[in-house]
Amino acid sequence: MIGLLKDLLGHQAWADAMFFHAWGKSQVRDDSELRTRVGHLVDVQEAFLKLLKGEGVPMEERPLPAFGDLWLRCQASHEVFRALGRSLDDASLARIVQVPWFPDPPCLVSVTDALVQVCLHTQHHRGQNMTCLKALGAAPKNVDYIIWLWKQKPEARWDS
Secondary structure, three states: OOHHHHHHHHHHHHHHHHHHHHHHHHOOOOOOHHHHHHHHHHHHHHHHHHOOOOOOOOOOOOOOOOOOHHHHHHHHHHHHHHHHHHHOHHHHHHOOEOOOOOOOOOOOEEEEHHHHHHHHHHHHHHHHHHHHHOOOOOOOOOOOOHHHHHHOOOOOOOOO
């Protein structure tokens, strides 16, 4: 399971970086729908990181972030996920955490399940974002997991 989780986290970082490159090359950097959805995606990634590190997870309203801010925050989250992935072992994956935004009844999940949720949630919204890029006339990228495997699991490239 550890190897698969590390792969999912690696794919997530690569795919998010590919999305940001496609978005950055487009003429729709200021699109409010994209900025809203990507802001949500990054907020959730950051919230799960705080949860997994045992920190408080404030659910606060933020102003609509700019493209560059989202790029930097997403890249920073993936650096933390990468470090977290290197430290995974069976005991840490079995640890139970409480997801505070589902309070009643309490949502108790393993670290494994929390990491899978982050990857699946990101995948869902990334697909929506790529579709939005295409609808706005930009050139989306195919970031399927199988393509990442076919390309020999490349590292995320965040440089512009």
